[in-house]
Amino acid sequence: MSEVIAIANQKGGVGKTTTAVNLGASLAVSEKRTLIIDADPQANATSHYGFRRNSYEFNIYDVLRGTKDLRDVVLKTALPNLELAPSNIGLVGLEKELYSKDYAQKEMILREKIKPLRDNYDYIIIDTPPTLGLITINALCAADSVIIPIQCEYFAMEGLAQLFTTVKMVKNKNPSLRVRGFLPTMFTPNNNLSKQVFSELKEHYPSELFPNLAGEDECGDEYIYIPRNVKLAESPSFGKPVILYDVKSVGSAAYQNLAGAILSGNNPIATRGAKVG
Numbered sequence: 001m002s003e004v005i006a007i008a009n010q011k012g013g014v015g016k017t018t019t020a021v022n023l024g025a026s027l028a029v030s031e032k033r034t035l036i037i038d039a040d041p042q043a044n045a046t047s048h049y050g051f052r053r054n055s056y057e058f059n060i061y062d063v064l065r066g067t068k069d070l071r072d073v074v075l076k077t078a079l080p081n082l083e084l085a086p087s088n089i090g091l092v093g094l095e096k097e098l099y100s101k102d103y104a105q106k107e108m109i110l111r112e113k114i115k116p117l118r119d120n121y122d123y124i125i126i127d128t129p130p131t132l133g134l135i136t137i138n139a140l141c142a143a144d145s146v147i148i149p150i151q152c153e154y155f156a157m158e159g160l161a162q163l164f165t166t167v168k169m170v171k172n173k174n175p176s177l178r179v180r181g182f183l184p185t186m187f188t189p190n191n192n193l194s195k196q197v198f199s200e201l202k203e204h205y206p207s208e209l210f211p212n213l214a215g216e217d218e219c220g221d222e223y224i225y226i227p228r229n230v231k232l233a234e235s236p237s238f239g240k241p242v243i244l245y246d247v248k249s250v251g252s253a254a255y256q257n258l259a260g261a262i263l264s265g266n267n268p269i270a271t272r273g274a275k276v277g
């Protein structure tokens with residue numbers, strides 16, 4: 001059984017792409033067949049894996065507008081178990097295009113396109129843009145679960161209510177969608193504000209956080225967080241996930257811990273269901 005996981009938060013710059021790219025790579029290294037779908041016109045996940053605009057012909061825009069099947073655009077990456085459906089800035093015009101045509105099931109296009117390929121993968125991870133528009137809704141309609149990265153900074157929780165409303169709305173079309181978990185990102189242990197945001201998450205949403213199976217090591221306490229780490233910030237410019245750029249970094253360890261929690265399936269939400277969504 002494969003799992004389709006959307007990484008979503010309409011707030012910009014919170015670590016969605018970093019999470020999609022590095023969780024995907026960590027799952028692939030754990031020998032899980034993994035597909036990353038870059039559903040953001042910014043195409044950051046695509047370039048993070050080292051692909052440049054002219055190094056591939058077709059992309060997810062061709063899939064969503066119906067001129068290609070998903071399998072026609074999939075690229076192999078440097079990791080044997082990891083494949084990528086790349087994006088392109090052209091995707092920015094998709095929403096207008098879909099609204100101008102009379103598609104009955106505009107929200108379900110990606111779900112339908114994934115369906116024939118689901119069994120080829122153990123995990124399909126969708127990186128989404130910083131909006132709650134039609135592309136993100138397509139991702140949520142296609143997903144079994146959603147991971148919500150939350151940056152440990154001021155305004156961290158702002159917009160979460162709106163995101164939950166969207167998740168609830170999508171559940172009318174995709175009843176099995178569940179919130180897989182919240183992922184505190186860019187945590188800085190010696191920064192008071194960062195600690196405060198993480199404490200608030202632990203206090204109010206303990207069952208939405210991923211338990212840290214690796215124990216209270218250098219990059220996690222009882223719950224998983226992603227530390228602010230320069231190797232995570234540098235790795236995109238080298239066109240590599242952090243596990244290939246610096247496997248010994250705390251950033252790499254943190255995403256491997258997250259993959260461990262996903263693989264164990266024993267995050268509390270998996271069994272109890274989330275409070276939200």
Ligand SMILES: Nc1ncnc2c1ncn2[C@@H]1O[C@H](COP(=O)(O)OP(=O)(O)OP(=O)(O)O)[C@@H](O)[C@H]1O
Nearest residue numbers: 012013014015016017018130186227228229232233
């Ligand atoms: N844990 C981290 N430590 C250091 N830098 C990070 C970390 N996570 C993300 N970054 C950096 O922060 C910036 C924003 O991260 P990212 O692109 O993953 O966010 P995003 O939510 O995908 O943004 P957008 O909403 O624009 O798609 C990037 O430059 C990324 O390299």
Ligand SMILES: [Mg+2]
Nearest residue numbers: 016017040044
């Ligand atoms: Mg992004």
